[in-house]
Amino acid sequence: MPHNGGVTEGLTERFAAALHSYADRPCIEFDGRWYTGDEVVAYGAAIASLLETAGVPGDAPVGLIVRNRLPHAAAIAGFLAAGRTVAMIYSFQSAGAIAGDVERLNLAAVVADAEDWTEPVVAAAERTGAAGVAISLGTPPVVAVPRLEHRNSSHAHAPAEPGVALKILTSGTTGPPKRQAIATHVLERTVFSVTAGEKADGDAPPEFAYWQFGGIGVCQLIAGLYNGRRVAMLERFSVEGWVDAVKRHRVTRAGVQPAVIRMLLDAQVPAEDLASLEFLISASGPLDPETRDEFEARYRIPIRLAYGATEFAGSLCAWTPEMLDEFGKTKRDSVGRALPDTELRIVDAETGRERPAGERGLLEAKVGPLGPDWIRTTDIASIDEDGFVTLHGRADGAINRGGFKVQPEEVRRVLISHPGVRDACVVGVPDARLGQVPFAAIEVVPGADTPSDDELKSLVRQELPVYAVPVAFTTVDALPRNPALKVSLPAVAALYGAD
Incomplete structure (x- = not known):
């Protein structure tokens, strides 16, 4: 497969060289087994060979119905090393929804786990004339999908996109995940923002990859391989699996979603099981101070706040050791200062x-x-006189209650201050008179009495304006979360009036 030209070619070749350098050494651990670099490369080569046999051009973008499994990691590595654009397709949706994505993307080929080649997906690929490749850990590990052995060359498929390495998915908090194109040369900043430029020797703990590869989690995989580190991966997060990996590999740092910190506390993980951790990095959403204080007090492991986004292919801010020494205590709630390649500013939303x-x-x-333009986020923030950034919620999450703006995170913060509330989510739901009104779903602390609606309304009324008080509450065993461990706002909104 041809490489893209210019700067892009340099990174592609460096990644390919790093991937081949593992040879017979351990490269990726999955499901309790280490796979060597040779095995990972061979897997990617088998996919490439089958695509060539199917008549798929070497520069044609392909789709990957992505899961955190060894074959998918090998496919991603192989595509990146070959300079082929790969578009991620969300696997955690119905077969009909996957089929819809396949048709809309109109790609020359689709690669998927054998279990994801359902009849609706096969039929969709057949209609678009795409070749189909099934991957698994079985024998043979790479096979053509019946009826999709060859690309239908009479179809006009999506054109080549020189310089685009990945089309990854957003986390899907507010709706279906969207795709964001990541240029190949931008992956250099991805590697830096994930590792802070750190290169470790072969005896260092492996890169720990458990965030979903369909989205920004793929950066952890790419950074580990690019830097020649072993990569330990999990298919999906579980407290047991995560703690086991930390213990066995003596992991020293890990990026976690705020929900993970709460889960570790609730599971009462023994402190000795996390003894190797020097710090955790909390990203992908707000971490309430009470949970952070509780975790740090129990485990004596500091938590650093971080900030990034899919569209920036990694982090925008970071804490350096020097910053921590000087400002760690006084600016504890900050996500740090802008990275060297980044400028940040705060603007008025209207003007x-x-x-x-x-x-x-x-x-x-x-x-x-990414270029010379300023990119506006939907995050409300402030930057102090020393350049430290503090986040204050999302502008696009504001609930417009008859012209009054309600910030869901502010209401949530009040609700979780109740001793019986473990977690909460506040969303806007339709109202014929006011347009939107706030509604809250709460998780109750195990063993505690469920607070009454009147009690919760009174609590919010004491801290916030009356228009911020939710019109109704529902109690759930666990807030509905997507594979990225973020609360699904549409799923919470669907609970309104469902009792």
Whole structure:
């Protein structure tokens, strides 16, 4: 398969060289077994060979119905090493929804686990003339899908996209995941933002990859392989699996979603099981101070807050050891300062004018590898006089209650201050008179009495304006979460009036 030209070719070749350098050494651990570099490379080569036999052009983008499994990791590595664009297709949806994605993407080929080649998906690929490749850990591990052995060359498929390495998925908090194109040369900043430029020797703990590969979690896999580190991966997060990996591999640092920190506390994981951890990095959503304080007090493991986004292919801010020494205690709630290739500013949502230090507004970023333009986020933030960024919620999550703006995170913070509430989520639901009104779902602390609606309303009314008080509450055993461990806002909204 041909490589893309220019700067892109350099990174592609460096990644390919790093991948081949493992040879017969351990490369990726999955499901209790280490796979060597030779095995990973051979898997990718088998996929490439089958695509060639199927008549798929070497520069044609392909789709991957992605899961956190060894064959999928090998496919991603092989595509990146060959300079072929890969578009991620969300596997945690119905067969009909996957089939819809296959038709909309109109790709020359689709690669998927054998279990995901359901009849609706096969039929969709057949209609678009795509070749189909089934991957598994069985024998043979790579096979053509019946009826999809050859690409139908009479179909006009999606064209080549030189310089685009990946089309990854957003986390899908507010709706179906969307795809974000990541240029190959931008992956250099991805590697840096994941590892802070750190290169470790062969005896170092492996890169720990458990976030879903369909989204920003793939960066952990790519960074580990690019830097020649072993990679330990989990198919899906579980407390037992995560703690087992930390113990066995003596992991020293890990990025976690806020929900993971709460789960570790609730599971009462013994402190000695996490003894190797020097710190955790909390990202992908707000971490309430009470949970952070409880975790740090119990385990004596500091938590650093981080901030990034899919569209930036990694982090925008970071804490360095020097910053921690000088500001770690006084600016504990900050996500750090902008990375060297990044400029940040706070602007007024209405006028676009830059706001003074310390004032809140929308965060905008200008990231060198992405180009010269300022990119506006939907995050409300402030930047102090020392350049430290603090997040204050999302502008697109605001509930417009008859012209009054309600910030769901502010209401959630009040609700979880109740001793009987373990977690909560607040969403806007339709109202014929006011347009939207806030509704809350709560998890109750195990063994505690469920607070009454009146009790919770009174609590919110004491702290926030009356228009912020939810109109109704529902109690759930666990808030509905997607594979990225983020609460699904549509799923919470669907609970309104369901009792």
